[in-house]
Amino acid sequence: MTTVSAVSSTAVAPARVRSASLGTSRKRPDGGPKVKGEFAFSSDLWAEGALWGKVLRSPHPAARITGIDTSRARNLPGVKAVLVADDVPGNPFFGLEMKDQPVFASDVARYMGEAVAAVAADHPEVARKAAELIEVTYEPIDPLVDPERALDPVTPPMHPMGNTVRHISVRHGDAVASGDVVVEGTYEVGMQDQAFMGPESGLAIPDEDGGVDLFISTQWLHVDRDQVADCLALPPDKVRLHLAGVGGAFGAREDVSLQVHICLLALRTGRPVKMVFSREESFLGHVHRHPARMSYRHEADRDGRIVKIEAKILLDGGAYASSSTAVLANAACFAGGPYLVPNAVIDADVVRTNNPPCGAMRGFGAVQVCHAYEAQMDKLAAALGMDPVELRLRNALQPGDELLTGQALTGAAPVAEVIRRCAEAPLPPGGPADEPGSMTLPGGAGRTADPTRVRRGIGFAVGFKNLMYSEGFDDYSTARCRIEHGIVTVFSAAAEVGQGLVTLVEQIAEDVFGTDKIIVAPADTGVGSAGSTSASRQTWMSGGAVDAACRKARDSLLDLAARRHGTVAAVLEVREGRVVSFDGEIDETIEEATGGAAIEETVEFRHAPTFPLDERGQGDAHVSFAFAAHRAVVDVDLDLGLVKVVEVTTAQDVGRVLNPVQVVGQIEGGIAQGVGLAVMEEILVDQGLVRNASFTDYLIPTALDMPLVQIAALVEEPEPGAPFGAKGVGEPPTISSTAAVAAAVRAASGLALTRVPIRPEHIALAAPRQGEAGS
């Protein structure tokens, strides 16, 4: 009784309210093992006889490789394999959107940290030494590090596929429309790192059938599987991926990092191979958030209504494409912000350079442009002499409005409401601490601040982005529900990365069967693809797939029971884990109801189709959007340039809350990353060389840096077409929180501050503004 069926989300009734479990703060099923230190992360795995793998990386951002001598490494006792490009049996290239990245650099290295060789040895220290003994002859070349230069057609290509990865022009409405008030600005965003805590790691175990089992922390098992199989020249079913405990992801685990290398080593040695990145390797070995340069021109009428936006957006994609084309599409599509923009002229490019490769990070292209368009909105408000919140309300998108891509906004869009609810929330009482040496002043434990030189500022920002994959991508999730021996088991390959999908899956299945005796099987490639744990999509996609599979299995169960009892399924229901008839005549356990048979239903769940952008950047490219507003309160030490983020208040469009505690966790965690980008986090790259690949030098917010988060409202307007009416909640918190903090620092300092992260020197070394000197 196994069937596979397809379900589209348009067939799902919105916001069915029928939950015992959904809507409650059910505890995570993995919480117990995690607090006891028993949860097996990918770096905790071990197999008998396992070797340790290590990758040798290029120290140069650009160099020709004229020779690789592995003999000394091979001769080191304890070394079992040393592999270079020639040892890759299949496709020598991999990549998410374009296969443009070599498994091992062989003739040229294009970024600092690019893999050149890999070693397996019986001790991690031996592996490290062996990697050092590999003699690579590099001829360094001048790195291409300026994205503007990469865009210039006279610049020689640094990659056979060229420097420009993608260009998007958006031409919407009347290109020569003009307004009464014009503001212009140029903005920059630095390179942020996802900085998840659990380093890249995995365990590959070769199988006698010539295949390999890979236990790995990733965001999408199947897309890894397909890339690994292609590079190994194995059929996909010989490469079996199993999700190992994932220590955070935030986009950085969308790309292949060590997957191919570790499988190659395992197949070559015939032994299990374990690899764990050091933190330095982690910084060098995964993609980052794209740095951006953006010039904007907003024109508005005297009432503050936006007439036209012109923008040029340039993203530095680094050496390889990763997901750059999709990041760029987001940057272009959301370049205007959650406002009605009748006319738009936008040119967006993403280029290859010899900087570290960039790809997915929470917010995915929407973060960069939000920094720019929200700064512009504040400028516009100042030029009009209008309250910034009022200006945003006046332009807020409403259902039915047209986006600048020509797409009509059909779903829930409570933009004005999130703005209003966030703006109305009470402000923290008082101002900066006035006693010298207070830990709550900027500088904190350093106690450096002179309270008379500390200023408070308030900033406001609104942002939005798409949920799910866009531009016609065949985006689906598979789930299977099996009922056997009275036990309901749910199978999904969706990656739990910390966000709490495992909790939701239980909640969903529990609501279908009315019992908490549900087993959620470990995620692996034994079931069809669930798509990526990104784009805020798993609640909708895998939540929808699990719901559909469970309901289908429940219906089959009722059919089976009805046949056994010579009645019709319509008189039966599943209640509290039992099959019962409305008249009470039938009341039996699920096991009795199946009569020894097994039921298995597999469902592929798809969202409504999307379409590519045309050559004018127009098209129904996205399925759904989520909105959030943020208000930040900061204290700024004008002398030392230090910033204390005091509070961030938010209101977010969530569709429907399925697990309140988990929603709060996503919001607080997302805001932490937004605050980090605003005032501290940046990978410093100097002529292609990464200067701060450690937590000593790349700072992320600690408990002392993190402001109080005030959630003014979770706006629950059910999303049509979304299972349960729920929108993904993971990304909106990171989008406008950065812009709100930057706006608050501008308000406190009176400085233009067009670049994030804002560093102390941007404040302390800026020319004093009028009237501020000596105050």
Place this chain on the structure above:
Amino acid sequence: MTTAGRADQPDQPDQPDQPDQPDQADQPDQCSYTLSVNGQEHELRGAWMGESLLYVLRNRLGLPGAKNACEQGECGSCSVLVDGELVCSCLVLAATAGGREIVTVEGLGAGERFTDVQVAFTETGAVQCGFCTPGLIVTVHDLLERNPRPSELEIREAISGNLCRCTGYGRILEAVETVRDARLAAASRAAPVAAGATRQEGAG
């Protein structure tokens, strides 16, 4: 097949066929020592002297609870107690920890039992990916031992050496405050005369 850590073979050196001789040409020092972890003695023989306590716990003793987010002393994920002192086990050479009492997250809450801190973490939503969690659990136990009534600011300071990338710390603070308040309430019930202090708000 795969297990977390090496609980099955706690005392074996890493490789039977190449017992810990990383480099013949430049032979690193080896040594033998005894580690006392969670009240249990472990003999280490012929181990490379350069191994950190974190490495030995995770890879030789089958105790993967302490985590390896940086191995540079910056993140606190590897926090353990050595003679009652909170340390980053990645910064301690295992060979220097002989004769000391080491307590890891596995040593808190015997067997199936959860400590109050562990329960609070699961109930408040303080755990997401959980990679920072074991280190935080050890740190919070240490904090509340030393200071039974920490203010919010003192809690923030005490856990500021433990990086968490998922939670933004909000639910973690709530978990710690919950345990603090519950312990104080229990103590004041036990000794009503000393009651007076209940909840301290953030100082400074």
